[in-house]
Amino acid sequence: MTHLQLLLNVHGEQMQFLLFLTLFILGWYIENIAGVFSNQKKWLHSFVNAPFMFTNLPGQILLGFAFVKTIKWDSLHSFGFLYHLPGQKNALMYFLIAFVFLDLGEYIYHVIMHKFRNLWKFHMIHHSDTILDVSTTLREHPAESIIRLLFTLLWVLLSGTAFWALMLRQIIQVVTTLFAHINYRLPDKLDKFVGIVFITPNLHQVHHHYKKPYTDCNYGDVLSIWDRLFGTFKRLDAKELVFGVDSYLPRDSKGKFISLLMDPFRRYKKIPWKA
Numbered sequence: 618m619t620h621l622q623l624l625l626n627v628h629g630e631q632m633q634f635l636l637f638l639t640l641f642i643l644g645w646y647i648e649n650i651a652g653v654f655s656n657q658k659k660w661l662h663s664f665v666n667a668p669f670m671f672t673n674l675p676g677q678i679l680l681g682f683a684f685v686k687t688i689k690w691d692s693l694h695s696f697g698f699l700y701h702l703p704g705q706k707n708a709l710m711y712f713l714i715a716f717v718f719l720d721l722g723e724y725i726y727h728v729i730m731h732k733f734r735n736l737w738k739f740h741m742i743h744h745s746d747t748i749l750d751v752s753t754t755l756r757e758h759p760a761e762s763i764i765r766l767l768f769t770l771l772w773v774l775l776s777g778t779a780f781w782a783l784m785l786r787q788i789i790q791v792v793t794t795l796f797a798h799i800n801y802r803l804p805d806k807l808d809k810f811v812g813i814v815f816i817t818p819n820l821h822q823v824h825h826h827y828k829k830p831y832t833d834c835n836y837g838d839v840l841s842i843w844d845r846l847f848g849t850f851k852r853l854d855a856k857e858l859v860f861g862v863d864s865y866l867p868r869d870s871k872g873k874f875i876s877l878l879m880d881p882f883r884r885y886k887k888i889p890w891k892a
């Protein structure tokens with residue numbers, strides 16, 4: 618086992634948290650200097666989104682144990698296709714294959730959350746943000762957080778991904794998820810280049826546009842290749858973008874944290890489903 622693999626096995630989760638905190642502060646400053654979309658009540662907006670960090674924590678800790686157990690079980694039984702790959706001693710190749718497979722899993726998961734009405738009710742809380750900035754990264758209903766982790770757990774079980782590879786993938790995901798939600802846009806030429814393979818802020822902003830078909834595009838997590846492959850890749854000019862969901866009814870929700878937690882369980886006058 619290399620030094621990096623050992624480090625990730627022992628300190629992976631702490632590294633993720635510290636990285637998130639550092640990048641969150643950095644992203645906040647970039648937004649202050651180079652923010653593209655008007656965000657006058659930034660602190661107030663962040664106070665609505667920040668508590669999700671705490672409501673999601675218990676589920677994340679519990680499922681953290683499930684990940685450790687699953688990975689140990691996989692290792693004991695050599696279960697998962699990664700155990701049967703030729704040349705799996707090459708750590709870089711091993712990681713690339715695991716990374717691409719887990720990223721495909723995130724794409725499928727995201728499509729499912731949009732296509733099934735009862736799941737969309739939870740995922741809609743993330744989309745209901747009418748301002749997009751680094752704090753939107755935190756805005757995930759605790760039920761969705763558990764569903765997402767269970768889905769990743771299944772993907773880890775099937776692949777036999779090692780703990781260090783999962784941690785490294787999560788660290789990369791922390792960087793890209795924060796970057797995707799930042800109130801900033803890459804210059805067009807650079808965006809076109811980076812967007813060939815990766816999801817950029819410009820691309821994820823299209824996913825947060827309030828209207829279909831744009832809400833149902835650019836599902837990719839780290840890689841944009843799945844959207845290109847499955848025909849869900851779209852671009853939209855910054856001046857056309859309006860964040861939120863067209864079927865979200867502000868009159869039924871006060872847009873406050875507790876209200877957002879309860880929203881998936883509300884009896885809406887009009888069912889919150891996309892037009």
Ligand SMILES: [Zn+2]
Binds near residue numbers: 727731740744824
């Ligand atoms: Zn979505």
Ligand SMILES: [Zn+2]
Binds near residue numbers: 743798825
């Ligand atoms: Zn998002």
